[in-house]
Amino acid sequence: MTPKPPSPSHPKTTGIPTVSFRARLAPRELTRPAPRDYTRLIGIVGAVIVGSLVLVAIFAPLIAPYDPTIRAGAPFSPPSAAHLLGTNDVGQDILSELIFGTRVSLMVGVVAASAAMLVGTAIGLVGGYFPRVGSIIMRGVDVVLVLPFLPLLIVLSAYLGRSVLNTILVIAFLIWAPTARVIRSQVLSLSRRDYVTAARSMNARDGYIIRRHVLPRTFLLAIGEFVAATSAAILLESSLSFLGLGDPLQKSWGSVLYWAQARGAFLTPAWQWWVVPPGLLIMLAALGFALLGYALEQKINPRLRRA
């Protein structure tokens, strides 16, 4: 049996801010100076990266010097004033490929993350609100969590065939589980609040309680999770495309890398303009979303917990 926290008589509360003071001062924490809070900075950096990428994706036709599908120069040309990052094996402008690739990479990342979020939130909600069913469901979630990612990804997409939709489905299937966990623990704690008990004693049905008391406060959390999941989805999409399992008709950063690899660019000086830039972009995007997600979660989470 876990010991119940003592409940009788507590420090009384009024509106005066000094009241919560004692509660926050556990002696252990006080002996050390608080670490500086970089959350804000991290959030700004993340937001700037994500924001720029989104702008690039939206205005790709305006920014890109060439249409990435046409032959714009001699094949395998090194960087020049006309082709800042050179051209590929069929003479397409690599810079333009990357700029247009931003659209595919972000789109797949965002859509896959949204799908994962929907599934994860729904499962987390059910799992947290109905603890009995929840403990069974969460066993399943645990299984998904320990699945070896990449092999499964490869097998699934090879089996399903190469299309954007399949890529999205496979990625979503792999990344919903952590979200389900986070959402579940939040729902679990929310649905044990006194105000939920109060609503129950007023004869509220589950649907009402979930809609009014649980979802609104879970939603914020899901936003942070969503941004972080996008980061994972972008990485997975790039891995798939790099392995040649992406949609052959859509150019993403990963598929640029795939062709660079297929045409031996890794072994020639071309790696500098054909391999490094897409690699950096993938890293940057993943980092940007991860930083933003972290900052959002830091901001949202303590507030939810305090409330």
Add this chain to the structure above:
Amino acid sequence: MLKPEADVRTTAPAADGPAALEIRDLSVSFRTSSGDVDAVRGVDITVRSGTTHAIVGESGSGKSVTMMGVLGLLPEEAQVSGSIRYLGKELVDAAPAELRAVRGAEIGVIFQDPLSSLNPVMTVGAQILESMTAHRGTAAGATWKRAAELLAEVGIPEAERRVKEYPHQFSGGMRQRVMIAMALAAEPRVLIADEATTALDVTVQAQILRLVQRITAERSMTTIWISHDLGVVAQIADDITVMQSGRVVERGSCHDIFAAPREAYTIALLESMPRLDAPLRELPPRATATGTAAVDVRDLEVAYQVKRGLRTGNRLVRAVDDVSLEIAAGETVGLVGESGSGKSTFARALLGLEPMRHGTVHLAGQDVAGARRASLSALRRNAQMVFQDPSSSMNPGLSVQEIVTEPLLINHRMSASGRRARAAELLELVELDPQLARRHPHQLSGGQRQRVAIARALSLEPSLLVCDEPVSALDVTVQTQILGLLRRLQADLGVSLLVISHDLAVIRDIAHRVAVMYLGKIVEVGDREAIFGSPQHPYTRALLGAVPTPDPTKRFPPTPLQGDPPSPLSPPPGCRFHSRCPAAVIGRCDTTVPTLTAWTPTHDVACVRLGEPELTRQT
């Protein structure tokens, strides 16, 4: 069993001893996003060496901030001015190293919540060792043997073995003892206790008070006792400083302040405190005995499955075991008992929030268990609940109006404008300004929030209001107002009340009838006059005896009830109280299960020795 604390506090120490701590013109303000908050404004306090100095005041009065200042534990955003001298040494602006040398080594601290102050992943012994070495800077003498001695000194049985255990293996009272052992580890000369017994049951509180008195007397330590509880203060203090909104309003010897308080605020504090030795308060009359009872509970049993190890499997905790209780229309029944005795579980079962394993609950004559969904909803509306902590019982994202009318939204689907009008009515009913309807809970004071909670519970016009610790999160002056409101509502609306409280004085102020629970069973139930005037069950007597009297001339009798309540997982056989009962007779009490027996027509007691002359003499 624990070593009984001897009655050590006999005479007050020398009147004009040297000052251990001198605080002069101390001010502390916090820079916050919404402007500066002056928490402490020009406070002077002199603590005489070798005495117990109590600092009392309501929440937000600056007691804790003052002491944090003494300890140099204020957060960075605090601005401190003035002077704090410990044995002549200035502590304000002292170098961190100097401060550390004083704190812990010279001054030990006990906090309110031992669980959050102890490290859950270290054995208690290791933590005691840590505080020995951390403050002295040397490991000399810091041995496990010494740690065990300290544990024994604070009254932990089998200290040799338990020194290797983790905090979660100790009960609340035991943990507070461990905290005291840690505070004593560096052999400080001053002990600061910040609401050290506030989270404890009265019985355990009495033990801890006695323990602190014994230890500080033995070691001739100076104690600074911060508390909002005047009863506790009257029991142990030599001097008192009364604080209000960051200022000292009155100071003096304990006897003087209780005998002849001078300031209006002190007088108000003393008067508003519910006390057991005050004359019984007039209550609204109960309805005549003939009508159907508002609540009729028979043989109720509520049990939880508790997961244990893989091999031992699940066990059953009978949180409420075979309880019967009736509440007449317009009557208030008070339910008292130590923490974990099943009071809240019982209340929740009444509202149909806990599955019953056994027994029946009738609300206004209708069977709760037998009701189908539709009529269950009608039944549920008959009984509403008010929770202990008004801040957690309301969704912080909703406005007061939405909170108050939530039950209407759920049940009647009254129109939005109808609800708005009803919200104003309800707020007026609980004596709140209807203008508050647009505010959010965090913009209200604790007392206002509890009024909102009561208004919400009343919105469906229930015949029963269940109040689980309705005033324990509130300051005494606010407590009095809320209790007055409940009495008035009962007189006006004729609603029945079930009031749960660990505070017997509160129950005495509001309940017509009182039921005493111990480990899931009702051990005594009767009219207020009977329970407080001539309690028969040894447990009731022990509870009453452990309540600190706010009168320094009437300090505790030498032996408060010993030990903690046993685990409800394996309640003692026979009479569940026999492991702690001073009147227990082995051979009878541990074999026979006592049942509630009428002692007088309005007073039932469950004790096998009921009526025996020795039992009567045990008082």
